[in-house]
Amino acid sequence: MKSIRLIYSRIALFGFIAFTLSNCERNLSEDVVFAKFSTNPTVFIDGFSAGLEYRPFDGSKLDAFAVDTEVKYRGTASMRFDVPYEGDPSGAFAGAIFPDYGNRDLTGYDALTFWAKASQSASINEIGFGNDFGENRYIVTVNNLRISTAWTKYIIPIPDPSKLVAEAGLFWFAEGPENGNGYSFWIDELKFERLGTVAQPRPAIFLGQNAVVDTYIGTPFSMTGLTQTFNLDNGVNQTVRAAPAYFTFKSTNNDVARVSEDGVVSIVARGTAVITATLAGVRAQGSVTVNSLGNFVSAPTPTRNPANVISVFSDAYTNIPVDFYNGFFAPFQTTLGGAVRIGNDNVIRYTQLNFVATEFKNPTVNLSQMTHFHVDIQIPEGIDAGDFIAIELGDFGPNNVFGGGDDSSGRVTIGSGSLTSNAWISLDIPLASFGLTSRNNMAQIFFISDATISTLLVDNMYFYR
Amino acid sequence: MMGMNIRIWVRFVVAGVLIGIGSCSDYEQTVATLNQLVMQDEFDVNGAPNSEIWGYEIGTGVNGWGNNELQYYTNRRENVVVQNGYLIITARKESFEGSAYTSARLITKGKFEQTYGRFETRMRLPWGQGMWPAFWMLGADIDTNPWPGCGEIDIMEYRGQEPTIVLGSVHGPGYSGGNAISKSYELKNDRFDTGFHVFGIEWGPNYVNFYVDNVLYNQITPADVTGEWVFNKPFYILINLAVGGTFVGSPNSETVFPQTMLVDYVRVYK
Incomplete structure (x- = not known):
């Protein structure tokens, strides 16, 4: 059926064109033909291919790229990239895109290929194509591409060439220092190819x-x-x-x-x-x-006077600088998650909880004027008899850094009898209950369940008086 | 000159175009007689392969069939079956009778043996580190004249980690194993695991010609071998898919299983 319809439509189209021709007595205009983008496969052979531009990333060492006529794999020139050392005032990394904003039709190729070598063995953080400083709709990246000091051919396959009917992003990379050191790498004969040997696709999500x-x-x-x-x-x-x-x-x-x-x-x-x-x-x-899980019900909005509050995490207040909501302390911590946005609400969501820390040590916080700690928690799972949530505060002491013998910490444990499922539990705990020897250099808030409770939502963490 | 004639002839035959031979030279007449079909299996009947043509070798042989191969050969449907017009040999990663892999090896020993002829197959090969498919022949007197004395003609061997390259070889006394007389053929802009390709030999008195698709890529004659020429007697056919072994190396964590070898046909002419 389909093919028959196609034939009819072709006949109709032909008839239309013939009719148009006989009446207007002029040649077919170019509008009849679909616009075609250049199929030029070359990006950089011995110089910029037609339409190619160099555009460095913000923060990149601006002169990280040069055309090198001394070192080359073949022909008269190669692309040289000078990666800065750690602390290099000219830039923290080398990174750029090489677009052709006239667009290329790359559907006839199956890979971007090039020859490369480096002044030392290294791995390029990110390298690929499809980055156009726009949507990056068809961006492709190889992470940690290892290069050596010998010229070697590299192949970056196109996941599905049929998508690249009008691609601007012909090449891009981003690379930082190797072990703190700067180095150079060269790329030559950079082009799209139809290798015919890019095979056995195995996509994954x-x-x-x-x-x-x-x-x-x-x-x-x-x-x-x-x-x-x-x-x-x-x-x-x-x-x-x-x-x-x-x-x-x-x-x-x-x-x-x-x-x-x-x-x-x-x-x-x-x-x-x-x-x-x-x-x-x-x-x-x-x-x-x-x-x-359906509609999310936000925690009660705090109403305390901001003048009496030091807030760590709340949409209702201006929060202090926080280093992290999950320190991922290996190897003992299993807890995943951190701050997430649910609807219009910022909350902290932990999964696979055993313990987790929020840390704010830059700077630490003086709680000498505060009297209580407030937090709203929700447990979206059943509560068993042995379940508990312990909240522990950590103070770094007069030296203001972790360790040194002057740290103090203390915890308050909420047993299963005080916990309910799937509803916000608002806790207001006197700071005195934590039994701390110092509260002037507060830096950490822990949630501990020892895996009795797996998923925990947290909101409105603040100290008040 | 001789090589040139053969090349042209092979192209004609593979293309299915054979013109009058009355005026041809002696040599071409000899080759042209290799156009009479004497055995063919198109694998058109679903189920087990035709038992009148194919037998099996089961197990692990001695030292992994002499090559430290890792698979256990079976004749189970999971490893060998005819389906939809193809013989399908499947290599699986499974613990079986003490081996970590299973696969299959078909032989025509005692069922079809022939001296000289054109032996041809059309196959799609597997891929990945450690896969070792082969279409090959052994001298039919192997039970009384042990390898390598019996002779071996490898019409096609392939390493899964080199998906564009096949090898054609002969083994005999004084030129076996790593010292076989061998040549590789590399596909350009194509691979052996993504489509079907024809692998064949033209074998006559004192020569074996190797071809892939319509390309004759090697001729081996007594002048090329470093020992006695043992290819003027009957041979039988083997088709197998080995896993691992000294020729190819072991599979690694990236090798995808199961792997299949598809055989469209096996045809023998004289």
């Missing part, structure tokens, strides 16, 4: 894992861990990070969660949905199960 996300209506999240892996002619399995637009996402329940083209998952109702993806018709490994 969430790095190939089956992830689970508990979330609320109106709290979107982005698909992450998007990769495409090809087997190359030298047997290497080359993985690249691929932009969401290369993938086609699918939700098992669009009434609960739906995914946009740019990989943002919107939660529209309570329920469960599983999101999977394909890339160029190949099923991606990995999935994400979205558990929508």
Whole structure:
């Protein structure tokens, strides 16, 4: 059926053109033909290809790039990149994009290839194509590309060439010092190629894992861990990070969660949905199960006079500088998560809790005028008899730094009898209850459950008088 | 000159175009007689391979079939089956009879053996570190004339980590194993694991010609071997997919399993 319709439409089109011709007596205008972008595969062979520009990142060493006519793999010139040393006043890193804003049609190629070498063995933090300082819709990145002091050919495969009908971002990179030292690397014969040997695609989402996300209506999240892996002619399995637009996402329940083209998952109702993806018709490994917990109810809005409050985390007050909401103290800490935005509300959400610290030591806080600690917590899971949440305050003492024998800490434990599920629990604890020897150099707030409680929401952490 | 004639002839045959041979030279007449089909399996019947043509070698042989190969060969459907017009040999990563992998090895020993001819297959090969498929032949007198005395003709061997390269070789007394007479053929802008390719030999008195698709890439004659020429007697065919072994090295964490070797046909002419 489809092909028959196609034939009719062709006949109709032909008839239309013929009719137009006979009446107007002039040649077909160029408008009849689709606009085609240049298929020029070259980026830099011995100089800039037509339309190519150099645009460094903000903060990059501005003169990090030069055309080198002394060192080259082939021909008369190569691209040299001078990576600054740590503390180099000319810039903290080297990074740039090389766009052609006239756009290229790269659908006929399967990889960006180049020869490279460096003044020392190194790994380039990020290198690829598709970065246009705009949407970066089809950005592709290889992380930590290892280069040596010998000229070597590198292949960065295109996840799905059919997408690149009008691509501006022909090449980009970002690289910092190696072990604090600056160095140089050279790239030559930079071009797109149709190798014919880029094969066995194995796309993945969430790095190939089956992830689970508990979330609320109106709290979107982005698909992450998007990769495409090809087997190359030298047997290497080359993985690249691929932009969401290369993938086609699918939700098992669009009434609960739906995914946009740019990989943002919107939660529209309570329920469960599983999101999977394909890339160029190949099923991606990995999935994400979205558990929508329904509407999020915010913690009660604090009403205390800001003049009497030192706030660590609250949308109601101006907060002190905080170093982190989760220190990820290896290897004993299992706790994941940190500050998240749910709807219009900033909260802290911990999962797999055993213990976790919020730290604010730059500067530490003098609580000598304060009398209480306030926090709102919510436990979105059942409470068992042995469950507890302990809150511990840590003061760094007169030396104002961690350690040195003058630190003090103390905790208040809330047992299961005082805890309820799925509702905000507002706690106002006298500072005296923590039994601290000093409160003038406060720097840490811990939440401890010893894994009796796994998921914990925290909001409105502040000291007051 | 001789090589040139053969090359042209092979192209004609593979393209299915054979013109009159009355005026051809002696040499071309000899080759042209290799166009009479004497055995063919198009693998058109689903199920187990045709038992009138194919037998199996089961197990691990001696020292992993002499090569420290890692697989256990079975004749289970999981490892060898005819389906949708293809013989499918599947290498699996599974603990089986003390081995970490399973696969299959088919032989025509005692069922189809022939001296000289054109032996051809069309296959799509597996990929990844440690995969070692082969389409090859052994001298039919192997039970009384042990390898390498019996002779071996490897029509196609391939390493999964080199997906653009195949090898054609002969082994015999004084030129076996690492000292085999061998030549590789590399595809340009294509691979052996993404589509089907034809692998064949033209074998006659005192020569073996190796070709891939329509390209003749090597001829081996008694002048090329560093020992006795043992290829003027019957040989049988083997098709197998080995995992690991000295030729290819072991699979690694990146090797994807299962891996399949698809055989579209096996044809023998005289």
